[in-house]
Amino acid sequence: MGNRLSKIYTRTGDDGSTGLGDGTRVPKESLRVDAYGTVDEANSAIGMVLAVPNLPEAVATCLTEVQHDLFDVGAELCVPGYRVVEAAWIERLEGVLDAFNDELPPLKEFILPGGGPAAAACHLARTIVRRAERCVWTLARVETVAPEVSQYLNRLSDLLFVIARVLARHENGSEVLWKRGRK
Numbered sequence: 541m542g543n544r545l546s547k548i549y550t551r552t553g554d555d556g557s558t559g560l561g562d563g564t565r566v567p568k569e570s571l572r573v574d575a576y577g578t579v580d581e582a583n584s585a586i587g588m589v590l591a592v593p594n595l596p597e598a599v600a601t602c603l604t605e606v607q608h609d610l611f612d613v614g615a616e617l618c619v620p621g622y623r624v625v626e627a628a629w630i631e632r633l634e635g636v637l638d639a640f641n642d643e644l645p646p647l648k649e650f651i652l653p654g655g656g657p658a659a660a661a662c663h664l665a666r667t668i669v670r671r672a673e674r675c676v677w678t679l680a681r682v683e684t685v686a687p688e689v690s691q692y693l694n695r696l697s698d699l700l701f702v703i704a705r706v707l708a709r710h711e712n713g714s715e716v717l718w719k720r721g722r723k
Contacts, residue, residue, distance in 0.1 A: 553568065556568055556569075558573055560572065560573075560618055560619060560620065561615060561618040561619030561622065562619050562620060562621075562622075564620070571675070571678055571679040571682065571683070572617060572618070572620070572679055572683065574675050574678075574679075575617045575672065575675040575676045575678075575679045575685075576613075576614045576617035576618045578668065578671055578672040578675045579610055579613050579614045579617060579672045579693075580610075580614055581668050581672070582610060582665060582668040582669045582671075582672050582696075583607055583610040583611065583614070585661065585664055585665035585668045586603050586606060586607055586610070586665045586700075587607065588661045588664070588665070589603060589658055589661040589662045589665055589703075589707075590603055590604065590607075592657050592658035592661060595658060595707070595710075596706065596707075596710055598640075599703055599706060599707065599710075602636055602640075602699075602703070603703070606633075606696060606699075609625075609629060609692070609696075612624045612625065613625055613689060613692060613693070616686065616689060617676070617679075617685070617689065620683070620684075621684075623686055625686060625688040625689050625692050626688060627688055627691075629688070629692055630688060630691050630692050630695050633692070633695040633696060633698075633699050634695060636699060637695065637698055637699045637702055640699070640702045640703060640706055641702045643706070644702070644705050644706065644709075647705075649717045649718060650717070650718040651705070651708075651715040651716060651717055651718065652715075652716040652717070652718050653667075653704070654708070654716045655704070655707065655708025655709075655711060655712050655714075655715050655716055656707060656708060656710075656711025656712050657711070658707040658710070658711055659704045659705075659707035659708040659710075659711055659712075659715075660704075662700055662703050662704035662707055663700075663701075663704045665700050666697050666700035666701050666704060669693055669696050669697040669700060670693075670697045672693050673690055673693035673694055673697065676689055676690045676693060677690055
């Protein structure tokens, strides 16, 4: 294992810059920092889902694996030129997504984000992952980013949508459906 942090504050960021994984100093508002920071935020939001008691074991196992993935996604974004995300990761998400989705009734209406604490937290995580994907695309317009990163985030947001549906049923028995034109 690499160096352990014995002192958390360094004061090196007090000037509005931060260090990338390769040692390069960049402004804290750089597109790269925004991208990996939003991935970190998504990982924290998934942690909030996992903190809800009595999750189905398959969901907890899946989301724990995703948290590890997101740490690696953030590392890839933090170190220009570093590659870790592989097409196999995307295929794995698709397989898990299909397995969860096969157990659900077909979606015929829009659903509202909610359905219980875990489902609502999962919807929040989904929207943060979507924002992370947008940040990665913004970065990719000006710097090199492997396509697997945005593909992974895209599939992950889909997976979180399906897991939110699973959790809504687990917590409340059903989802909250959108009522068009409600007054």
